[in-house]
Amino acid sequence: MLKRYLERFSWVDFFLRLFQIAIIVALVVGVTNTLRSGKYTIEQWVTLIFAGLAQGSIYALIALGYTLVYGILLMINFAHGDVYMAGAFTAVFLAQSLSVTGFLERHPVWSLLALIALASTVSMVLNVIVERVAYRPLRNAPRLVPLITAIGASFTIEYSFRGLYGAEFRAYPPVPALSGTIHIGGFEVPIVQIVVLIAAVVLMIALYLFIERTKIGKAMRAVSEDKDVARLMGIDVDRTIAITFAVGGALAGAAGIFNGLFRPQGVFFFMGFIPGIKAFTAAVLGGIGNVPGAMFGGLILGVIESVFPNLMLEGLGIPAVNQLRDAFAFTILVMILIFRPQGIFGERLAEKKA
Amino acid sequence: MSKRIFLIASVLIVASMVLAACGPKKPAFECTDAIGCVDIAPDEPVHIAYMLTVSGATAFLGEDSKGAIEIAIDDRGGKLLGHDILLTGEDSLCSAEGGQTAATKVAADPTIVGVIGTNCSSAATAAIETISNAGLVMLSPSNTAPALTIEGETWQPGYFRVCHTDLFQGRVAADFAYNELGARTAATIHDGSPYADQLQQVFAARFKELGGEITFQGAVNVGDTDMRAILTTVAADQPDVLYFPIFEPEGDFIVAQSSEIAGLENTVLMGADGLLADSFPENAGPNVVGMYLSGPYVTGAAYDEFLAKWDKKFGGVPPSGFHAFAYDATNILFNAIEKVAVVEDDGTVHIGRQALRDAITATSGYKGLTGTLDCGDDDYSAFGIDKPSHGDCSTGEALGIFQITEEELNGNWPPPVVYTP
Known part of the structure; x- marks a missing residue:
């Protein structure tokens, strides 16, 4: 018995197990210490949770773009964060003029629909162009090659916007209809966060139905299973891939508007970088290539990075926890890659795909 | 061979002497400065x-x-x-x-x-x-x-x-907060830059010297967009004043998100000259009304x-x-x-x-x-x-303390001065 155990024993596994235990102990100790100190009220925790959910739903919408493309092409579209920026940046001008003319105040619903339509169109068209120019000619190239062109596309988009609109920060105007708070279970929650959360969830359900119930969705699933067989079955593979990029881009554009409602400041040419990486983390967290995984991964990441710096790290006596938020989110990415590379909802990928 | 070299050399020497004599007159000025002219x-x-x-x-x-x-x-x-x-x-x-x-x-x-x-x-x-x-x-x-x-x-x-x-600016800001606003507790936020860090230190030192209490001194990263975590930490002590001498857009986010945090309802927001920009009120949104900025007043x-x-x-x-x-x-x-x-x-x-x-x-x-x-x-x-x-x-x-009013949201600039030392 002992002999067999020793034969299988590996120091790497041992240290990983030790690492796992250390993390769990740190988590439990940190959380208990913070809760026992009673420094924060329940209202403050609820504030952080709802802000995290709203932020997470924005991550989720962007993460869907990553995961759709990965599912079908097995590549990471690193320009996706900038596609999101493009929609948000373009729509900020429309939002400002709607606000100045008073239309935003009189017809908030129409205004928001117009903004979402504009941002989604811009992001959609841009994403399709990126696919056509940067990825399609390299469809059969080694897998590292489209990754490099993705980074090139990312810089091209960023600095084109810098050239077009300058490096200043812009801000979405406040939407009067969405200001204020509502009561949920005795807590005051900003209306805008609830609206963003619900709208994002509606879009995600719509996407799920689109993939599962429509003919195009079926084609997308077929191409993601096996491109060659799909082509034999009469599916236009290039067109299906273009549609996938279009859908991902449109969702990113909508996420740009939701972000503008939830967090109006800081619209500038580089704004897509961090949300892009966070959304990628969310997609990996949920299991890359898996659509419901991206939705839940986004929401979970949003809540974790909103709540846990205060909840866990502060209890461990770490100072300036708010500055560690990004570090915390990316530590989670590393943890997933170590302990559960397939993500929460992902299945282990076959050799061909991985 | 050696004769030829001698000939060329002597021609060159004579030529250079002639050229030197015809060249421009050397300037009368000679630089004596220790590090040049x-x-x-x-x-x-x-x-x-x-x-x-x-x-x-x-x-x-x-x-x-x-x-x-x-x-x-x-x-x-x-x-x-x-x-x-x-x-x-x-x-x-x-x-x-x-x-x-x-x-x-x-x-x-x-x-x-x-x-x-x-x-x-x-x-x-x-x-x-x-x-x-x-x-x-x-x-x-x-x-x-x-x-x-x-x-x-x-x-x-x-x-x-x-x-x-900022030895002066931090002092004026702290004097104003303690004496004019009657604040007794204050928190500060900086962004790691020499400007913001040193200014909040001067503010905190002066505020304590006057008899006030500093509940929290923290920092945000340049590029952060979500300030709810640090604002929640600040709110745990419900300070009378929150002094954040930083820049846009981080300052915009702090102002905009401050109204969402339970416990900050009675906290007065104060910035410094880094936020004294005509774009700031519009970018930060309606929460800026009533907040104070220290800065140059001429x-x-x-x-x-x-x-x-x-x-x-x-x-x-x-x-x-x-x-x-x-x-x-x-x-x-x-x-x-x-x-x-x-x-x-x-x-x-x-x-x-x-x-x-x-x-x-x-x-x-x-x-x-x-x-x-x-x-x-x-x-x-x-x-x-x-x-x-x-x-x-x-x-x-x-130096003076400015207070932002509704007017600044509608494009007026600069805001009115409410205090001078």
Whole structure:
């Protein structure tokens, strides 16, 4: 018995197990210490949770773009964060003029629909162009090659916007209809966060139905299973891939508007970088290539990075926890890659795909 | 063979003697300056440079200073000692990297006599050594971090600042919070830049000295967008005042998100001159109404005249509060150049670099827009600083506390002043 155990024993596994235990102990100790100190009220925790959910739903919408493309092409579209920026940046001008003319105040619903339509169109068209120019000619190239062109596309988009609109920060105007708070279970929650959360969830359900119930969705699933067989079955593979990029881009554009409602400041040419990486983390967290995984991964990441710096790290006596938020989110990415590379909802990928 | 070499050599020697005799007469001026001279030929301009943040989120500071430098040049008809004034510029951004890059470029140009800049203390901290080693003088219109003029900290020979140090600004802000607002507890947030960090330290020290309590001193990262975590930490102690002397857009996020946090309902928000920008109220949104900003406050007939010139040249009002310092800095530089320049009969000008530094240090009783300026050494032992201080021209008189009202949301600028020391 002992002999067999020793034969299988590996120091790497041992240290990983030790690492796992250390993390769990740190988590439990940190959380208990913070809760026992009673420094924060329940209202403050609820504030952080709802802000995290709203932020997470924005991550989720962007993460869907990553995961759709990965599912079908097995590549990471690193320009996706900038596609999101493009929609948000373009729509900020429309939002400002709607606000100045008073239309935003009189017809908030129409205004928001117009903004979402504009941002989604811009992001959609841009994403399709990126696919056509940067990825399609390299469809059969080694897998590292489209990754490099993705980074090139990312810089091209960023600095084109810098050239077009300058490096200043812009801000979405406040939407009067969405200001204020509502009561949920005795807590005051900003209306805008609830609206963003619900709208994002509606879009995600719509996407799920689109993939599962429509003919195009079926084609997308077929191409993601096996491109060659799909082509034999009469599916236009290039067109299906273009549609996938279009859908991902449109969702990113909508996420740009939701972000503008939830967090109006800081619209500038580089704004897509961090949300892009966070959304990628969310997609990996949920299991890359898996659509419901991206939705839940986004929401979970949003809540974790909103709540846990205060909840866990502060209890461990770490100072300036708010500055560690990004570090915390990316530590989670590393943890997933170590302990559960397939993500929460992902299945282990076959050799061909991985 | 050897005969031929001898012949060629002797021809060359004779030729060189003849050429030397016909060549231009050696100038009478000989540079005796310890760190060299700038020589300006009769048809060459006097070259000064700016290193300001003219792009990005803090471009309002750079535009503000640059406009004032141009007005100061216009006031002299574009001429100094009979030469045209040439103004070139580098974008020093509001970062250490930007300051270092700009300084390297400026230091590489031997025709530059002096520099006006930088705007941000972070850029100055990175630039100061390169500029000093190149023998240049650098007059800043808006660096406020105290360490920049303290020997043994950041100061280097050749550096001068015309605006107030934050030893004054932090004190005025703390005095206002404690005495006028009646605050007894305060929290501060900085962004890791020398400007914000040193300013909040001065504020906290003064606030404690007055008898108040500092509940929290924290920092955000430049580029953070979600301030709810740090605001929740601040809210745990429900301080009377939250002082965050940082820049846009991080300041916008703090203001915008502060209303969502339970426990901050009665906390007064206070920023500093980094947020004193005409774009700030609109970007931060309706929560700015009622908040306070400390910053430069200049009055007087000469200043009104300056504003009239600005309106004529650029239209409107300057976008920030440091233009008057930039105007004074440019004039101090020009006066010092005029004082030390050696002008030859044909119009050639020689400027000793060490002599120029000494002349600026000797500037005393200069009546500028921002008060009576002395650029000599200062004694800050009253602020608990024992090290010697050099190059501070300002007396710290031109400071005030502004309060943002509904009017500023609708485009009015600057906001009204509610307190002066």
